[in-house]
């Protein structure tokens with residue numbers, strides 16, 4: 001579980017010994033934290049009304065597969081056991097599709113999918129193209145809402161392939177240096193979301209610095225100004241609010 005200073009993460013990997021007994025639970029809707037998330041959607045809807053879209057976040061298929069197998073085994077299988085690698089990815093993709101549709105049924109309007117393990121920091125662009133991209137595209141085709149894909153790090157080497165994943169939005173970090181070029185690469189395929197630095201600006205900067213970075217992002221061609229990655233615990237609320245103020249000032 002998480003703490004005030006640390007985001008929650010899983011502590012066990014059920015399939016680290018192998019994929020022989022991969023089995024989808026019969027009643028995913030009723031398991032783990034899923035009922036709490038569905039209830040939270042109701043609470044949020046009651047408090048914001050019908051005019052504010054609710055955006056749910058969920059881990060993507062590549063990261064889920066690595067959680068099931070452990071990152072170490074997942075990386076190893078990607079080279080030594082390609083069939084097992086593919087099998088656990090397919091399994092995780094199906095689970096993500098089922099969960100996303102539970103979220104939509106509960107009244108969520110949009111889904112944001114961070115998939116950090118798909119980053120070129122961990123997986124090669126060739127693996128992304130051959131094996132990960134089809135999983136992400138399958139997910140996007142099976143989930144009928146506006147979806148944003150976030151992959152961590154400098155995704156410049158896989159950006160063109162990310163454009164083929166059929167997500168309406170692609171969220172990028174400030175580590176992607178040439179946003180203008182990124183926009184050109186994705187023209188007509190996906191909208192750019194991001195890329196105000198979560199650790200350096202939103203966590204440790206000032207509201208003025210947030211506004212400066214947000215306006216630069218918009219100038220460079222980001223269409224939806226947003227944190228570049230997950231918002232770290234202890235980020236000042238005024239810095240998050242400054243993002244919205246920057247957007248309003250920019251378009252006023």
Ligand SMILES: [Zn+2]
Nearest residue numbers: 151152153229
């Ligand atoms: Zn990230």
